[in-house]
Amino acid sequence: MLKKISINQLKPGMFVHKIVEQKGQLSVKNQGRVTSDAIVDTLKKRGVVSLVIDTSKAFKVASEQDESEQENKKEAVEDTPRKSASLESELVRATKLHKQGKAIQKLLLNSVKKEQPFDSSIPKAFSQSLVSSIDRNPDALLCLTKIREKDDYLLEHSLNVAILLANFARYLGMSEDDVQDLSYAGFLHDLGKIKIPDEILHKPGRLTDPEMEIMKGHVVHGVDFLKQTELDVGLIQAISEHHERLDGLGYPAGTKGENISQAGRMLAIADMYDALTADRVYKAGMSSQKAFSILMSDAPERLDLALVQQFIKCMGVYPVGSLVLLSNERLAMVVEQTNAPLAPIVKVFYSVRNSHFLEPKDVNLTTEKNVKVSKAVIAADYNIDVNAFFERSVSIG
Numbered sequence: 187m188l189k190k191i192s193i194n195q196l197k198p199g200m201f202v203h204k205i206v207e208q209k210g211q212l213s214v215k216n217q218g219r220v221t222s223d224a225i226v227d228t229l230k231k232r233g234v235v236s237l238v239i240d241t242s243k244a245f246k247v248a249s250e251q252d253e254s255e256q257e258n259k260k261e262a263v264e265d266t267p268r269k270s271a272s273l274e275s276e277l278v279r280a281t282k283l284h285k286q287g288k289a290i291q292k293l294l295l296n297s298v299k300k301e302q303p304f305d306s307s308i309p310k311a312f313s314q315s316l317v318s319s320i321d322r323n324p325d326a327l328l329c330l331t332k333i334r335e336k337d338d339y340l341l342e343h344s345l346n347v348a349i350l351l352a353n354f355a356r357y358l359g360m361s362e363d364d365v366q367d368l369s370y371a372g373f374l375h376d377l378g379k380i381k382i383p384d385e386i387l388h389k390p391g392r393l394t395d396p397e398m399e400i401m402k403g404h405v406v407h408g409v410d411f412l413k414q415t416e417l418d419v420g421l422i423q424a425i426s427e428h429h430e431r432l433d434g435l436g437y438p439a440g441t442k443g444e445n446i447s448q449a450g451r452m453l454a455i456a457d458m459y460d461a462l463t464a465d466r467v468y469k470a471g472m473s474s475q476k477a478f479s480i481l482m483s484d485a486p487e488r489l490d491l492a493l494v495q496q497f498i499k500c501m502g503v504y505p506v507g508s509l510v511l512l513s514n515e516r517l518a519m520v521v522e523q524t525n526a527p528l529a530p531i532v533k534v535f536y537s538v539r540n541s542h543f544l545e546p547k548d549v550n551l552t553t554e555k556n557v558k559v560s561k562a563v564i565a566a567d568y569n570i571d572v573n574a575f576f577e578r579s580v581s582i583g
C-alpha cells in the first residue's frame with residue numbers, strides 16, 4: 187500500500203516508493219529501503235520534504251546490536267549478571283564481530299593512507315557492539331585475541347587492544363561511557379602506522395636509530411588525522427599518550443608522570459601486552475607470564491604500577507585464550523577463569539605424549555583434583571596451529 191508521509195515520519199525499515207517534494211538540486215535515488223538512521227539524515231540533508239512509502243515492502247530493521255541487546259535482556263534474567271551468555275553462544279557473535287572489526291580497521295587504515303575522511307559512526311558503533319559482547323561474556327572475544335593471521339598484525343593489534351581495554355575498564359568498574367571511550371581509543375590508537383614505510387613497519391628484528399625515529403612518527407600521523415575528525419579531544423589525548431612513559435622518556439612529547447592521563451596509561455599497558463604476546467611473521471609471541479613480568483619490570487618508573495597490577499589480576503594468572511600444559515601431559519586452552527587463580531576451566535585438545543589432537547573436552551580444574559596446570563606454554567613450542575584448532579572446535583561462526 188502506498189502512503190504519503192513527511193520526512194520526519196520516515197524511519198529505518200520503510201520502503202521509499204518515490205520522493206514527492208524536495209528542496210535543492212541534489213539528486214536522490216527515488217526507490218529503495220531505508221536501512222539506517224544515517225540514510226534518513228542524508229535524505230533530510232538533501233532537502234527531501236515529503237515522500238511516498240510502500241508499506242507492503244516495509245521490513246523490520248533488526249540490527250545486530252538490537253538483536254543481541256534483546257537476547258541479552260532475556261538471558262540476563264535467566265543467568266548471572268556478569269555472564270549473561272554462554273561461551274558457546276557468545277563465540278558465534280564474537281567471531282562475526284572479530285571479522286567485522288578487522289574489515290573496519292582495514293577501511294580506516296585505507297582512509298588514513300589516502301588522507302580521506304571516514305564516517306566515524308562506523309567504528310564507534312563497532313566499539314559499542316564490542317563492549318556489548320564483553321558485557322555478555324568477555325571470554326569469547328578474549329579467546330579470539332589469540333587468533334592471529336600472520337600478515338594481519340596491524341589489523342588485529344588494534345582490535346585486540348580495544349578488546350583488552352574494554353575488559354580492563356569493565357574490571358576496574360569504570361562508567362559505561364568510559365568503557366566505551368577506552369575501547370574506541372584502543373581501536374583507533376595505531377592508525378598512524380599506515381604512514382610508516384613497510385620495510386620499517388614489518389622489519390624483523392631491531393630498528394636502527396634513524397628507522398626508530400621514523401617509526402615514532404606513527405603517533406603524530408595518527409593524531410593529526412584524528413584531529414580532522416569530530417573525535418572527542420579526551421580520546422585524542424589518550425591516543426597521543428600511548429607511547430608516553432611516566433619517567434618522561436616516552437614519545438612523542440616526553441610527557442611525564444601525572445601529566446599522562448589514566449586512559450593513556452591504560453592504553454600503554456594494553457598496547458604493550460598485546461605487542462609482546464602477538465605472533466609475528468618473524469617470531470612467536472611470548473607467553474602471558476613473560477609479558478606480565480616485562481610489564482612489572484617497567485613499573486613504577488615507566489608504567490603505572492597500580493594499573494599494571496590490576497591489569498594482571500584482570501587477565502588472570504592463566505589468561506583466557508592462553509595455552510597450558512597439564513600434569514597429564516595434555517595441552518589445553520584456558521576458556522574461563524574461576525575463583526581459584528591457578529585452576530581455570532580449560533579445553534583439553536592435544537596429547538603431548540602421542541603428538542596428536544584429541545576430541546576437545548572442557549575440564550574444570552577446580553573439581554578435577556588429579557589434574558593441575560604444570561606451566562603456561564605457547565603454541566610454537568609444540569608446532570601447533572591454534573587457528574586451525576579454533577576453526578575445528580572452538581569457534582562456530
Ligand SMILES: [Fe+2]
Nearest residue numbers: 375376428429
Ligand atoms: Fe603505537
